[in-house]
Amino acid sequence: MAEGKFISYLRVSKDKQGRSGLGIEAQRAAVSNYLNGGKWTLVAEYIEVESGRRSDRPKLAEALAHAKVIGGKLVIAKLDRLTRNVDLLRSLVSSDVDLVFCDLPSVPPGPMGRFLLTQMAAVAELEVGLIGQRTKEALAAAKARGVKLGNPNGARALRGKQTGNAEAIAKIREKAAQRAMGLQGIIGGIRKSGVTSVRAIAEELNRQGINAPRGGVWHPTAVSRLLNRLPPSA
Known part of the structure; x- marks a missing residue:
């Protein structure tokens, strides 16, 4: 209890x-x-x-x-x-x-x-390693059979270099939404402390060591995009 x-x-x-x-x-x-x-x-x-x-x-x-x-x-x-x-x-x-x-x-x-x-953690770590090993072996076997791996259009879309197909675009949006929801509690705490401007929020996220979506530091533009993905109460 x-x-x-x-x-x-x-x-x-x-x-x-x-x-x-x-x-x-x-x-x-x-x-x-x-x-x-x-x-x-x-x-x-x-x-x-x-x-x-x-x-x-x-x-x-x-x-x-x-x-x-x-x-x-x-x-x-x-x-x-x-x-x-x-x-x-x-x-x-x-x-x-x-x-x-x-x-x-x-x-x-x-x-x-x-x-x-x-x-228990050791068993979980072993399973992750075995899954990774099986995946690599399966991809190597497919490549040996002449199977072309990957989707060039989708890959370029994920790098933001072209529109790409609908599935790739949906994946980008889904990941952005997931990350935004993951940061919702942190953003809420920052706002409750009296920090409300996008520039000040960016500075606080950087101070806490939280990486921006593409790595590196936060800038006001990235914070503005993040806030647009969160509910008004966040």
Whole structure:
């Protein structure tokens, strides 16, 4: 049973949020359900937009530090929302902060729980590697049979160099919408702090180390496009 003080950590990937089926709102719901609809104290929420493979997580570091200072627990909706990097997970489970996963309520605290979490992450990492290996082998076999791989028109469309076909254009728009929704919570927090102009929002996104859609730094034009994709209340 959940008890005590909690810090929640929510993560979405840059380009895989939609496919994961577990966006920010779904993660919030999972945390709320775990905490018995608010019966237990959620002190703060930290949101990170980053790949599950990356180990440099400024928001995760902040969440861990916050939990440690208040003697609380770090609650995560799902194990794969925390990380798919086994080394990072090992370093986290060996820290002084208790980790709680809403999808693994029966995992016990202490050494046994840490062992189980590490083994589960290792199995997930192995499966990702095997899938990648099978994909490469299948593509190599197809190429050896003379099959032409890729779609030149679609590829150019994804680079923004020509109109391309409807499927490629739809994919571009879908990815842009997914990224916008992933940043909705962060934008909302920035606005609530009193930062409202597109230039100031761009500066704050850069300060937080959040990459722009095509990498690099945010500019007012990119922020304006992002805001146009979000609901007015964001």
